[in-house]
Amino acid sequence: MVKKRGYHHGNLRQALIDAALQLIEVRGPTGFTLSEAAKQAGVTPAAVYRHFEGREDLIAEAARQGFAMFGDLMQYAYDSGQPSALAAFEATGRAYLAFARRYPGHYIAMFESGISVNRTPELAVASANARHVLEKAATELCEHIPPDKRPPASMFSAHIWALSHGVVELYARNSPGTTSPFSPEDLLETGIGIYLRGLGLIARDS
Amino acid sequence: MVKKRGYHHGNLRQALIDAALQLIEVRGPTGFTLSEAAKQAGVTPAAVYRHFEGREDLIAEAARQGFAMFGDLMQYAYDSGQPSALAAFEATGRAYLAFARRYPGHYIAMFESGISVNRTPELAVASANARHVLEKAATELCEHIPPDKRPPASMFSAHIWALSHGVVELYARNSPGTTSPFSPEDLLETGIGIYLRGLGLIARDS
DNA sequence: TGTACATCAGTGAACGCGCGTTCACTGATGTAC
DNA sequence: TGTACATCAGTGAACGCGCGTTCACTGATGTAC
Numbered sequence: 001m002v003k004k005r006g007y008h009h010g011n012l013r014q015a016l017i018d019a020a021l022q023l024i025e026v027r028g029p030t031g032f033t034l035s036e037a038a039k040q041a042g043v044t045p046a047a048v049y050r051h052f053e054g055r056e057d058l059i060a061e062a063a064r065q066g067f068a069m070f071g072d073l074m075q076y077a078y079d080s081g082q083p084s085a086l087a088a089f090e091a092t093g094r095a096y097l098a099f100a101r102r103y104p105g106h107y108i109a110m111f112e113s114g115i116s117v118n119r120t121p122e123l124a125v126a127s128a129n130a131r132h133v134l135e136k137a138a139t140e141l142c143e144h145i146p147p148d149k150r151p152p153a154s155m156f157s158a159h160i161w162a163l164s165h166g167v168v169e170l171y172a173r174n175s176p177g178t179t180s181p182f183s184p185e186d187l188l189e190t191g192i193g194i195y196l197r198g199l200g201l202i203a204r205d206s
Numbered sequence: 207m208v209k210k211r212g213y214h215h216g217n218l219r220q221a222l223i224d225a226a227l228q229l230i231e232v233r234g235p236t237g238f239t240l241s242e243a244a245k246q247a248g249v250t251p252a253a254v255y256r257h258f259e260g261r262e263d264l265i266a267e268a269a270r271q272g273f274a275m276f277g278d279l280m281q282y283a284y285d286s287g288q289p290s291a292l293a294a295f296e297a298t299g300r301a302y303l304a305f306a307r308r309y310p311g312h313y314i315a316m317f318e319s320g321i322s323v324n325r326t327p328e329l330a331v332a333s334a335n336a337r338h339v340l341e342k343a344a345t346e347l348c349e350h351i352p353p354d355k356r357p358p359a360s361m362f363s364a365h366i367w368a369l370s371h372g373v374v375e376l377y378a379r380n381s382p383g384t385t386s387p388f389s390p391e392d393l394l395e396t397g398i399g400i401y402l403r404g405l406g407l408i409a410r411d412s
Numbered sequence: 413t414g415t416a417c418a419t420c421a422g423t424g425a426a427c428g429c430g431c432g433t434t435c436a437c438t439g440a441t442g443t444a445c
Numbered sequence: 446t447g448t449a450c451a452t453c454a455g456t457g458a459a460c461g462c463g464c465g466t467t468c469a470c471t472g473a474t475g476t477a478c
Contacts, residue, residue, distance in 0.1 A: 008421055008473065028320050030236045034465060045465075047422050055465065111375075112318075114234050151396065158377065158386050159397040163365070166372030169317075171364065180364050190357065191365040195397075198404030214440065214454055240432060251432075253455055261432065416478090423471070431462085438456070445449090 013051040015041040017062050021105035024062070029113040034058065059109055060119045066106030067126035073099050074133040085140045086201060090192065092137045093160060097188050100168040107168065134161060145199060156199075163191050219257040221247040223268050227311030230268070235319040240264065265315055266325045272312030273332035279305050280339040291346045292407060296398065298343045299366060303394050306374040313374065340367060351405060362405075369397050 009015065019040040023032045034055040038045040052058045077095035081088030100107045109115075110127075117127045138157035142150050172184040180187065196202050215221065225246040229238045240261040244251040258264045283301035287294030306313045315321075316333075323333045344363035348356050378390035386393065402408045 012421080030320065033463080035463070044423055046424080046467080049466075050421055114236065151400070152387075154386065155388055155393065155396060158388065158393055159369070159400070162372030162376055162393065162397065163369045164372065165376055166368030166370065169375060170368055170371055180360065181358075182361055182364065187361065187364055187368065190361060191368065191401075194357070194365070194404035195401050196404070198400035198402070218454080239430080241430070250456055252434080252457080255433075256454055414478100416476105418476085419474080421471105421473085423469105425468090425470105427465105427467075429464085431464090432460105434460075435458090436456105437458105438454105440454085441452080443449105443451085445447100 009041070009043060009047075012041060012043060012047065016043075016048060016051060016058060017065065020058055020062050021103075021109065023105075024059075024108050024113070025105035029108050032059065032113075056115060056119070059113050059115050060123050062106065063109040063113065063115060063117075064120070064123045064126045066103065066110045067123070067130045069103065069106065070099050070110070071126065071130035071133055074130065074137075078133060078137050085137075085144060086196075089137045089141045090189075092134060093164060093188065093192050094185075096134075096161075096164045097168065097172065097184060100172055101184075104173075111165070131157075131161075141201060144201060149200070151199070159195065160192065163195070164188060167191070215247070215249060215253075218247060218249060218253065222249075222254060222257060222264060223271065226264055226268050227309075227315065229311075230265075230314050230319070231311035235314050238265070238319075262321060262325070265319050265321050266329050268312065269315040269319065269321060269323075270326070270329045270332045272309065272316045273329070273336050275309065275312065276305050276316070277332065277336035277339055280336065280343075284339060284343050291343075291350060292402075295343045295347045296395075298340060299370060299394065299398050300391075302340075302367075302370045303374065303378065303390060306378055307390075310379075317371070337363075337367075347407060350407060355406070357405070365401065366398065369401070370394060373397070 016037055019037040020032055023037055023040070034048055035045045037058070038048050048054075048058065052061065074092050074095045077091040078088045081091035115123075118124050135153060135157045138160065139153035142153045142156055145151075167184050167188045171180050171182075171187055182190075193202065222243055225243040226238055229243055229246070240254055241251045243264070244254050254260075254264065258267065280298050280301045283297040284294045287297035321329075324330050341359060341363045344366065345359035348359045348362055351357075373390050373394045377386050377388075377393055388396075399408065
């Protein structure tokens with residue numbers, strides 16, 4: 001609970017977003033209600049309308065912040081792997097899963113809340129930026145493949161995104177019944193490893 | 207609308223399930239309400255309780271039927287590819303996507319509705335059966351890999367399941383903004399192809 | 413430094429709504445004789 | 446074949462609930478003079 005400064009909250013806008021994220025994380029994308037987020041921020045539901053147009057707008061902003069962090073994290077990981085295209089790519093993949101693990105509320109708001117990425121221009125920009133980081137890493141790595149055997153970079157990155165997302169959804173949630181003897185991190189790392197070997201990007205025995 | 211036989215409906219139970227599936231497909235996993243499903247089946251909400259314990263129970267049964275069909279479809283595809291382990295495996299993968307495409311309501315009820323696969327014993331069995339088909343195909347294909355380079359079959363099948371699920375969620379929905387120049391079918395087929403090449407199961411140039 | 417005043421972030425009551433669920437009931441169906 | 450009756454699938458009214466949203470308001474804040 002944030003320390004209140006008397007009548008005015010101080011930073012209600014962000015407090016509402018944080019409350020929303022926590023509710024989404026605990027109760028799932030459906031479990032979020034505007035009223036409850038307001039209550040958790042110590043405020044009347046009506047106060048929300050000073051800062052957001054409504055319920056959807058609140059989720060959209062939470063998702064936007066998620067995409068912004070997501071993009072930054074992947075960008076940072078990408079940079080940390082440079083100048084090796086392979087290292088940069090693998091770091092980016094790991095960053096994907098790390099983000100989903102550390103910020104499940106954001107991840108759910110971004111991918112499972114049902115809000116369109118085109119709902120607001122800001123959200124669309126943040127989402128496109130994040131996508132671009134992964135695509136850049138994929139494009140760069142693609143250049144190490146002989147052109148005649150090279151898949152389109154957008155297909156490459158779509159494969160990796162799909163694999164990462166699938167691992168998160170099926171194995172990194174506490175989704176009951178869908179357990180696996182392997183950790184999501186292991187699954188993603190080995191999966192990407194085999195995939196890259198299939199592209200001839202890493203040696204067969206490494 | 208099903209032809210009614212006077213006062214009694216005839217097959218209200220299945221009509222409710224079908225209505226639920228259609229609503230889930232159109233409105234998303236959140237959009238489903240018991241009342242609306244009842245209305246669509248031409249019946250009072252209270253009538254639902256003659257056939258189901260409540261809202262959750264209805265979704266669980268819809269998901270169970272989905273898993274049953276899902277398992278059957280993959281089993282059929284698997285059989286159709288025999289005796290080639292590779293052909294059987296690839297057919298099973300294609301069947302995964304085909305199911306998600308043709309029965310989106312079932313797919314959503316199964317994987318996105320938030321109901322636990324352990325909610326009822328019948329649901330758990332149906333889900334385990336479906337998983338088993340994919341694992342069998344993976345195990346069989348694994349045997350063509352030299353034991354020292356062979357990944358555990360459960361890891362293998364987890365990779366494929368994750369990739370398939372990711373492709374469905376990100377590219378096979380009309381999820382706005384997440385478009386790709388490639389069809390989901392292409393994405394999954396090429397993705398699995400590269401992956402299998404990485405395992406040495408198909409030739410590098412095929 | 414002190415006062416008047418504009419701004420605006422919050423209140424609290426109210427609304428209409430659709431939800432899931434319950435209950436006593438009714439009337440169609442099918443079976444025993 | 447006809448009748449009495451048990452079964453049970455549906456009705457319809459009612460419930461309490463929490464939701465998102467609106468509105469006129471109030472009182473804290475900060476600025477101009």
